[in-house]
Amino acid sequence: xxxxxxxxxxxxxxxxxxxxxxxxxxxxxxxxxxxxxxxxxxxxxxxxxxxxxxxxxxxxxxxxxxxxxxxxxxxxxxxxxxxxxxxxxxxxxxxxxxxxxxxxxxxxxxxxxxxxxxxxxxxxxxxxxxxxxxxxxxxxxxxxxxxxxxxxxxxxxxxxxxxxxxxxxxxxxxxxxxxxxxxxxxxxxxxxxxxxxxxxxxxxxxxxxxxxxxxxxxxxxxxxxxxxxxxxxxxxxxxxxxxxxxxxxxxxxxxxxxxxxxxxxxxxxxxxxxxxxxxxxxxxxxxxxxxxxxxxxxxxxxxxxxxxxxxxxxxxxxxxxxxxxxxxxxxxxxxxxxxxxxxxxxxxxxxxxxxxxxxxxxxxxxxxxxxxxxxxxxxxxxxxxxxxxxxxxxxxxxxxxxxxxxxxxxxxxxxxxxxxxxxxxxxxxxxxxxxxxxxxxxxxxxxxxxxxxxxxxxxxxxxxxxxxxxxxxxxxxxxxxxxxxxxxxx
Numbered sequence: 287x288x289x290x291x292x293x294x295x296x297x298x299x300x301x302x303x304x305x306x307x308x309x310x311x312x313x314x315x316x317x318x319x320x321x322x323x324x325x326x327x328x329x330x331x332x333x334x335x336x337x338x339x340x341x342x343x344x345x346x347x348x349x350x351x352x353x354x355x356x357x358x359x360x361x362x363x364x365x366x367x368x369x370x371x372x373x374x375x376x377x378x379x380x381x382x383x384x385x386x387x388x389x390x391x392x393x394x395x396x397x398x399x400x401x402x403x404x405x406x407x408x409x410x411x412x413x414x415x416x417x418x419x420x421x422x423x424x425x426x427x428x429x430x431x432x433x434x435x436x437x438x439x440x441x442x443x444x445x446x447x448x449x450x451x452x453x454x455x456x457x458x459x460x461x462x463x464x465x466x467x468x469x470x471x472x473x474x475x476x477x478x479x480x481x482x483x484x485x486x487x488x489x490x491x492x493x494x495x496x497x498x499x500x501x502x503x504x505x506x507x508x509x510x511x512x513x514x515x516x517x518x519x520x521x522x523x524x525x526x527x528x529x530x531x532x533x534x535x536x537x538x539x540x541x542x543x544x545x546x547x548x549x550x551x552x553x554x555x556x557x558x559x560x561x562x563x564x565x566x567x568x569x570x571x572x573x574x575x576x577x578x579x580x581x582x583x584x585x586x587x588x589x590x591x592x593x594x595x596x597x598x599x600x601x602x603x604x605x606x607x608x609x610x611x612x613x614x615x616x617x618x619x620x621x622x623x624x625x626x627x628x629x630x631x632x633x634x635x636x637x638x639x640x641x642x643x644x645x646x647x648x649x650x651x652x653x654x655x656x657x658x659x660x661x662x663x664x665x666x667x668x669x670x671x672x673x674x675x676x677x678x679x680x681x682x683x684x685x686x687x688x689x690x691x692x693x694x695x696x697x698x699x700x701x702x703x704x705x706x707x708x709x710x711x712x713x714x715x716x717x718x719x720x721x722x723x724x725x726x727x728x729x730x731x732x733x734x735x736x737x738x739x740x741x742x743x744x745x746x747x748x749x750x751x752x753x754x755x756x757x758x759x760x761x762x763x764x765x766x767x768x769x770x771x772x773x774x775x776x
Contacts (some may be wrong), residue, residue, distance in 0.1 A: 304664030309576040309631040319451035329584035338398035360411035370503020374439040376405040418539040447564035455559035468552035481526035488579040488692040496746025506530035515568040518720025520773035526556035592649035686723040728759035
């Protein structure tokens with residue numbers, strides 16, 4: 287199976303697509319730009335969703351659902367917002383089809399809508415129209431709502447999981463009585479995203495603020511987490527936006543404060559998507575296929591029984607079921623692969639390419655000796671271990687795999703983060719090494735645009751910690767407040 291995967295060194299982009307195909311995570315759709323998420327990929331998304339959903343609820347949020355269709359006039363109410371999304375919107379103009387004798391199946395001209403509907407690219411507008419009816423007093427605040435949904439953005443250049451016309455995500459939308467409460471909410475969610483990325487995905491991230499040109503359309507500030515892929519490119523893994531009172535003003539959402547004064551509501555929005563699966567692939571996987579962190583792997587342990595005779599089959603499967611019960615009792619997700627028609631070696635290869643963290647094998651001799659073979663996906667290490675105390679050892683091994691993946695990814699990021707003091711050095715590092723590059727920036731859009739136009743590198747973030755280190759922007763020669771992080775990015 288791994289022989290169907292292009293090596294990262296030969297063609298990183300093709301390697302990424304080969305891993306997705308070989309691990310059966312997703313497939314192309316008949317609709318250009320869309321993807322089909324296969325059961326392996328969807329199970330991974332479900333585990334991500336379950337972990338994140340728990341973290342949202344622990345911080346006081348509730349789930350709701352808003353319509354996928356948004357009146358076109360709603361987008362026009364917030365100028366920056368409509369400008370940012372206008373070119374990506376899918377527009378519905380008619381409500382039904384009809385069969386025409388000459389043209390065949392067409393949109394029925396008689397069904398033209400009074401107002402066009404937009405297929406949800408994001409939900410700020412329809413949610414703030416709703417909040418304007420829900421919120422009257424300070425007693426109605428805060429509202430802390432999240433929704434799990436799909437969105438449509440008419441992308442021209444797509445890539446499975448990273449950028450598709452339709453994708454799955456969560457979007458949080460909160461309303462607050464004060465500016466500080468909204469800012470605090472924005473930063474709380476940023477910390478939630480960073481914790482999820484590092485503790486569940488085993489992906490180290492940088493936290494920071496986007497520049498004005500990279501800011502979400504309609505936001506006052508956009509905070510983000512950025513991860514570094516194996517090819518030295520950055521990936522934005524999550525964003526949390528402080529919206530100020532922009533959407534409240536656009537939808538006339540006011541409340542009576544404790545001083546009986548009318549005031550506009552303060553807002554945030556935040557989201558992560560199935561793009562995280564793309565990040566997971568590109569941070570951890572290798573030329574043999576997918577590698578998954580145990581905390582998110584749909585199957586943490588794959589158990590392959592090996593036998594030749596019916597008698598051996600009965601004894602081996604009985605032992606396998608005992609192991610299954612022992613591991614399930616301590617919360618390990620284990621699957622016994624007792625499919626007929628597939629050789630053990632084929633099953634081993636399948637588990638390897640699908641990224642199952644640990645593979646066990648047990649045969650007649652193992653049953654007699656009270657042992658089981660253990661193979662780790664991350665290191666390829668194989669050992670024979672006693673069945674007694676196996677559950678505890680599996681728990682330890684899975685935690686070791688999880689921590690090892692994070693440490694390896696962190697070491698890669700640290701080795702590929704470079705501080706430069708000249709523009710020539712910046713361009714040399716970008717071409718020869720890539721990765722995150724720290725360089726002074728004068729804070730102007732002109733300098734930012736020049737660097738982007740000349741090198742295709744963008745400012746990924748202004749760091750939230752250790753930024754205030756005055757110097758000189760080597761591109762413009764103007765004063766700089768501190769180093770920012772550049773990279774080429776997906």
